[in-house]
Amino acid sequence: MTQSSPGGDAERALLSVGAARSLILDTLSPIEGWECVAVRAALDRVLARDVIAPCNVPAYDNSAMDGYAVRAADLASDAETALALVGTAFAGHPFAHTVGAGEAVRIMTGAPVPEGADTIVMQELTRREGEQVRVPAGLKKGQNLRRAGEDLAAGSIALAAGTRCGPAELGLIASLGIAEVVVHRPLRVAFFSTGDEITSIGLPLAPGKVYDSNRYTLFGALSRLGCELLDMGVIPDEAAALEAALRDAAQAADVIITSGGVSVGEADFIREMMARMGEVSFWKLAIKPGRPMAFGRIGDAVLFGLPGNPVAVLVSFYQFVQDALLKLLGVNPLPPAEHFAVRADFVLRKRPGHVEYLRGRLQRDGAELTVAMAGAQGSGVLRSMSDADCFVVLPEDCTAVQPGDMVFIQPFNGLV
Ligand SMILES: Nc1nc2c(c(=O)[nH]1)N[C@H]1C(S)=C(S)[C@@H](COP(=O)(O)OP(=O)(O)OC[C@H]3O[C@@H](n4cnc5c(N)ncnc54)[C@H](O)[C@@H]3O)O[C@H]1N2
Numbered sequence: 388m389t390q391s392s393p394g395g396d397a398e399r400a401l402l403s404v405g406a407a408r409s410l411i412l413d414t415l416s417p418i419e420g421w422e423c424v425a426v427r428a429a430l431d432r433v434l435a436r437d438v439i440a441p442c443n444v445p446a447y448d449n450s451a452m453d454g455y456a457v458r459a460a461d462l463a464s465d466a467e468t469a470l471a472l473v474g475t476a477f478a479g480h481p482f483a484h485t486v487g488a489g490e491a492v493r494i495m496t497g498a499p500v501p502e503g504a505d506t507i508v509m510q511e512l513t514r515r516e517g518e519q520v521r522v523p524a525g526l527k528k529g530q531n532l533r534r535a536g537e538d539l540a541a542g543s544i545a546l547a548a549g550t551r552c553g554p555a556e557l558g559l560i561a562s563l564g565i566a567e568v569v570v571h572r573p574l575r576v577a578f579f580s581t582g583d584e585i586t587s588i589g590l591p592l593a594p595g596k597v598y599d600s601n602r603y604t605l606f607g608a609l610s611r612l613g614c615e616l617l618d619m620g621v622i623p624d625e626a627a628a629l630e631a632a633l634r635d636a637a638q639a640a641d642v643i644i645t646s647g648g649v650s651v652g653e654a655d656f657i658r659e660m661m662a663r664m665g666e667v668s669f670w671k672l673a674i675k676p677g678r679p680m681a682f683g684r685i686g687d688a689v690l691f692g693l694p695g696n697p698v699a700v701l702v703s704f705y706q707f708v709q710d711a712l713l714k715l716l717g718v719n720p721l722p723p724a725e726h727f728a729v730r731a732d733f734v735l736r737k738r739p740g741h742v743e744y745l746r747g748r749l750q751r752d753g754a755e756l757t758v759a760m761a762g763a764q765g766s767g768v769l770r771s772m773s774d775a776d777c778f779v780v781l782p783e784d785c786t787a788v789q790p791g792d793m794v795f796i797q798p799f800n801g802l803v
């Protein structure tokens with residue numbers, strides 16, 4: 388990481404979005420420290436050790452259908468076969484004997500396949516006649532049978548270290564009978580807003596002041612990542628107060644996130660302070676919104692100095708900070724940012740040289756998705772961020788969008 392000072396080359400150069408992401412991710416490595424938690428508490432946490440299957444899943448050969456367990460060798464290839472029913476197998480209540488020649492066992496989904504049987508015939512294909520069952524010709528040996536260990540063999544890696552646990556992972560861990568897993572400890576993130584005009588909610592709003600929204604959007608985004616939060620409130624535009632806040636934050640947290648004061652205004656102290664107290668890699672990115680953003684370190688803490696504009700905070704967070712935090716949490720590999728192309732339902736002119744993130748709303752047009760703008764696109768307009776369900780990502784070389792053009796979008800919501 389190189390030291391830079393305001394007014395230096397690093398300030399003038401606009402770093403591309405791709406270069407900034409790579410620089411951030413290449414600089415960071417996972418935090419040390421882990422803890423053992425119960426399965427439910429592992430939701431959204433990152434595994435610090437592989438989860439090894441202690442048993443086969445499924446644990447035994449079992450039926451995938453309600454039907455009859457039969458021996459394929461008994462079945463005529465060109466005609467119906469009548470078999471004698473000798474018992475019933477339920478899930479949890481196996482048939483305790485061996486199925487002999489010419490015999491069948493009534494079986495339910497999930498029940499262990501009885502000794503001797505090798506094929507399950509689906510109930511709908513059969514005819515029951517008293518204590519006999521008639522099965523059709525043309526059945527394949529082994530059909531409708533789930534083999535022991537076909538999902539996971541005992542001793543294999545069920546989930547690799549670095550996996551972030553979602554609902555499917557919790558279920559998979561539980562399916563192995565495992566009650567606790569080892570996860571990375573939560574990240575400690577200190578965050579504060581800066582600016583003399585910024586007023587905390589609950590206080591009266593004096594003329595020329597604005598309510599602090601950035602601490603609330605950051606609270607939401609960080610809470611979803613399971614971070615331990617140190618909310619340091621609002622710090623005024625005073626060098627001594629900022630210095631003390633940054634020092635306290637660097638001592639207490641793995642990551643410091645600030646908003647405001649990183650541009651070139653006369654009250655924008657934070658950039659100078661950061662460069663003086665630590666190392667700062669870059670200040671300015673070829674992006675809109677979110678152009679002024681500092682990334683670096685103060686002591687052992689990783690520092691993100693986000694711009695003050697509320698939408699710029701969210702764009703910077705989701706394009707840079709979130710993946711950085713996931714990397715610090717040990718997530719490996721990082722989930723790819725989902726980009727896909729849809730048709731634009733808007734007109735726009737844009738200057739080349741920066742990636743632009745618009746707030747978009749997806750619309751279904753028959754089988755096709757189109758995207759409209761979600762409202763006013765100023766970088767202080769949170770309303771359109773709240774109305775949006777995706778970012779529209781316009782690359783550096785894009786100069787205009789016409790209705791019907793294909794544009795890339797990043798959806799806000801994943802399904803699982
Ligand atoms: N001469 C230049 N001026 C500006 C540039 C530039 O390159 N040259 N960049 C513009 C861009 S882009 C942005 S983004 C802003 C970012 O500046 P700062 O990070 O210094 O942010 P502030 O000036 O402190 O605030 C900007 C804006 O956002 C409001 N704000 C700040 N914090 C909060 C908060 N916690 N909650 C709600 N609103 C907040 C603040 O009142 C300002 O309106 O600089 C441009 N200028």
Ligand code: MOO
Nearest residue numbers: 676677678696766
């Ligand atoms: O990036 Mo400023 O990034 O427009 O709000």
